[in-house]
Amino acid sequence: MSKNEILVAKSLSKSYGSVTALYPTTLSIAKGDILGLVGKNGAGKTTLLKLITGQSLPTSGELELFSAVMPEGLRQARQRIGAIVETPSFYRDLTARQNLEYYRIQRGIPGKDVVDVVLGEVGLSDTGRKKFKDFSLGMKQRLGLALALMNHPDFLVLDEPINGLDPMGIVEIRELLLTLNREKHITMLISCHVLAEMQNLATAYAFIDSGKIIKTMTAKQLEENCNPYLRLVVDAENRVAALLEQHFEGIHYSIQPDLSIHIYNLPGRADEVNQVLVHNNIRLSSLETRGTNLEDYFVSLVGRETDG
Incomplete structure (x- = not known):
């Protein structure tokens, strides 16, 4: 792993019995990049994200995060990750602030002010007593992102963060992610099945199909291929x-x-x-x-x- 790489996957794979969800995969992400993981639904995107975030154990292969390889090192390195993989679980009858305060205490994140800070960053400071069950889909996506930001991550792993949003919601989430990348220098891995939406975000791409990474390229290379x-x-x-x-x-x-x-x-x-x-x-x-x-x-x- 070079000093510029925060993640390196080497022949990483995942099988469930006789079914292979992810074939041996090699992938690297450079510090400061926004890597778009692009593939159809069921292509293996979420499986890869779960392996990276530690929600699932690999069948074979090796993963390096911030130069850490061994299990104990990976556990510590993952403390620098903020993630939304599949739908975050929030309490329907709690407000945005109450939900985040619950997770802050559960995860041992110091400082009550962190809740107000991340709510401000994602534009949910004014939700007041509105309960999660009454949130729009865009507000729910924002709250999930706020949860991912509470530990001040250096690396964000986001599974379909714009899925189901209306055009305005997509623009708002996109601008928020770009701001976090540019101003806070947060590296990102974002899965998506719509390439046209990723082109305004990603600096690099990995295309996945049927559990296999079939192509990687920079945004510049993609532009050259399409123009x-x-x-x-x-x-x-x-x-x-x-x-x-x-x-x-x-x-x-x-x-x-x-x-x-x-x-x-x-x-x-x-x-x-x-x-x-x-x-x-x-x-x-x-x-x-x-x-x-x-x-x-x-x-x-x-x-x-x-x-x-």
């Missing part, structure tokens, strides 16, 4: 790359494993690129515009959403 780009197949790709740098100031490109060249910031200028290549006697096998939208990219990786 229109020019794909060139040429001879002498390194020479062509240098040539393009000379003719197109600020060009943003990459050479792919198949040796094709992807140009990301020259949409609609395929003719100009072609002219440069022809003028310099470059043999061009293919020049085309590619790209997709976020939803199509998600579907291409994990398939359509299904019930269950």
Whole structure:
């Protein structure tokens, strides 16, 4: 584990009898990142989060948190985690403040003022005597987040925090999470099955399907994959790359494993690129515009959403 990594999972897996919920999984999260764990319902997201937070024991593999590996070290490291995994249990007939005070005492968190502080952070200071059973879904999500923040965590693990919210609720939770990340420097792992909602939050992504992490990438790489780009197949790709740098100031490109060249910031200028290549006697096998939208990219990786 490097100093910049707060979590490293190595071949982490979970089986229930003959049923494998999570196949051997390798994953790392860098300090300060917001990692979006994206997959369909039932893909294994919650299973992975439970292993990380200690709510479930792995069948095999190794987990490092804040450089701690051994069971005792992990227990101490998990004290630096705030988590919402599945629906938090709150007392229906208690207010927001009463519910949090109960958990503060139960968990041995010092200082009564912490309840007022976290209620303020999540925008629930004015709920007064309103009971939890009368809360809207958005208010319930906020109270769950307040509970996760009570121990002043360095790392938040959130299971579908925007699930079921209306558009305004989604915006409010998103802005709150971004504020916590930017101002309090809290690293986050957030599961979600809607990629379009994660794109405004995540700095990195891990795509999971049928209990397997099938792809990881940064937000920048995702953007490059989804936005229109020019794909060139040429001879002498390194020479062509240098040539393009000379003719197109600020060009943003990459050479792919198949040796094709992807140009990301020259949409609609395929003719100009072609002219440069022809003028310099470059043999061009293919020049085309590619790209997709976020939803199509998600579907291409994990398939359509299904019930269950």
